[in-house]
Amino acid sequence: MRSIVKSVKVYWNELQGSLHVDTRRRSLLFAAALSIAASSLNVSSPAWGRSKDDEWLGTWATSPQTQSAVQTPRNFDSATTVRQIARTSIGGIEVRVRLSNELGTTPLVIGSASIALRSSGSAIVPGSDRPLTFSGLSSVTIPPGAPMLSDPVKLHVPPLSDLAVSIYLPVGAQGTTFHNVGLQTNYIAPAGGDYTSAVQLPSPTTVLNYFFLTGIEVTASKQAAAIVTLGDSITDGTRSTPDTNSRWPNVLALRLQERRGFDHLSVLNEGISGNRILSAGTGPNTLARFDRDVLSKPGVKYMTLLIGINDIGNSARGTGPLVSVADIITGYRQIIERAHGHGIAVYGATLTPIQGSGYDFPIAEANRQAVNHWIRTSGEFDAVIDFDAVTRDPSQPARFLPAYDSGDHLHPNDLGYKAMGEAIPLKLFRAGSWDK
Numbered sequence: 001m002r003s004i005v006k007s008v009k010v011y012w013n014e015l016q017g018s019l020h021v022d023t024r025r026r027s028l029l030f031a032a033a034l035s036i037a038a039s040s041l042n043v044s045s046p047a048w049g050r051s052k053d054d055e056w057l058g059t060w061a062t063s064p065q066t067q068s069a070v071q072t073p074r075n076f077d078s079a080t081t082v083r084q085i086a087r088t089s090i091g092g093i094e095v096r097v098r099l100s101n102e103l104g105t106t107p108l109v110i111g112s113a114s115i116a117l118r119s120s121g122s123a124i125v126p127g128s129d130r131p132l133t134f135s136g137l138s139s140v141t142i143p144p145g146a147p148m149l150s151d152p153v154k155l156h157v158p159p160l161s162d163l164a165v166s167i168y169l170p171v172g173a174q175g176t177t178f179h180n181v182g183l184q185t186n187y188i189a190p191a192g193g194d195y196t197s198a199v200q201l202p203s204p205t206t207v208l209n210y211f212f213l214t215g216i217e218v219t220a221s222k223q224a225a226a227i228v229t230l231g232d233s234i235t236d237g238t239r240s241t242p243d244t245n246s247r248w249p250n251v252l253a254l255r256l257q258e259r260r261g262f263d264h265l266s267v268l269n270e271g272i273s274g275n276r277i278l279s280a281g282t283g284p285n286t287l288a289r290f291d292r293d294v295l296s297k298p299g300v301k302y303m304t305l306l307i308g309i310n311d312i313g314n315s316a317r318g319t320g321p322l323v324s325v326a327d328i329i330t331g332y333r334q335i336i337e338r339a340h341g342h343g344i345a346v347y348g349a350t351l352t353p354i355q356g357s358g359y360d361f362p363i364a365e366a367n368r369q370a371v372n373h374w375i376r377t378s379g380e381f382d383a384v385i386d387f388d389a390v391t392r393d394p395s396q397p398a399r400f401l402p403a404y405d406s407g408d409h410l411h412p413n414d415l416g417y418k419a420m421g422e423a424i425p426l427k428l429f430r431a432g433s434w435d436k
Helices: 001-018 023-040 248-258 286-295 309-317 327-341 362-377 387-391 413-424
Strands: 055-061 080-087 092-100 108-110 113-122 140-142 147-149 152-158 162-169 187-190 203-207 213-220 225-231 264-269 300-306 344-347 383-385 395-401
Touching: 023 264, 055 092, 055 225, 055 413, 080 213, 092 113, 108 162, 113 152, 140 147, 162 213, 187 362, 203 395, 225 248, 225 286, 248 264, 248 413, 264 300, 300 327, 309 327, 309 362, 327 344, 327 362, 387 413
Parallel strands: 055 264, 225 264, 225 300, 300 344, 344 383
Antiparallel strands: 055 213, 080 162, 080 187, 092 147, 092 152, 092 213, 108 140, 113 162, 187 203
16 A cells, blocks of 8 residues: 555656646546556556545436326336436436436336436347336335435446436326426337336337436536526427437537536436426426426536526417516526525526517517516626527517527527527636626
């Protein structure tokens, strides 16, 4: 041991003498020095050695939502295996999964569950499958209204990769805790067997929704942090191409991984299509779900807020409560205060164009402009992300730029989402970038 320490000290002193490095790089160099010294003395360290300073951080998330009045909850027969695919943002060497029965009214029985690296389709990479336990139990019953966090398992999770989470439902269940606009092909095996560890599911049917799966976390250094993107359908990625990860939060996650000094940041998409800040739509409403979808997540230091257009639009066409600009601002202020109380920076995003859409009413456009003016000028957000300016047609500012319009004049297409994700200044997520 003394010889190891001596070797480390020699190598470290040489580094100090030849390099001027910041604190983070110094710590990385010290870790490298320790590794090199140990290697040179034929001393091995555990392949899955987790630092005592590592913490949990979300790498993927989706928001559970209530069924709308026109939706019929999916019923799962007994002895059904469901395999769902999740795209990571940050990587790690240990992983755990959050399952949820938060919107269920009866107990949810999980017979078994596993996580693996996805190969293609419903297939997993052979040998990557890890059985999951919950407080040491391979089978668990989740009470109505509750989430359940798995125990950690060792798995090398690359950033920007696909994970497959498989759950076996031995008892028939209703998919009331779900996420509607999954935009990811997920797989349901024929009832009759537990296929959670199968490399390939036998003749599965497919869905573009998520059921019971709401989060995946990995171990990360203390310098790592999560960004929550809180919003409605435009954050959820509505009308983007399924299975392509074309939502603007995906674009942001890719940019962070490609930039040195930002690859320690994860992105958690907490958008719900149709969501409103103040009232029931597809929900719960943003104020009601804020604690669940932001404050309960480990390591959150930043959040973006793009919400309010459904309140404004439904108010204008009479399909929702009357909502004023002052009401929207009050909702924003509540979220800002609650986030700041937990040391989270809040970046307000302007509402994108609506002309030609189902929300195209004079009062709705007037209210959208007034809300955007407040977002830009009030100074109450820690910074502003001007998605309206990014997506609008300069010749007709109330409309989407045709190249970015998905066709409904309310949601961007893949190119529009890409422009939004690329317009976000990464400097907003640099340590010390905000101070309230």
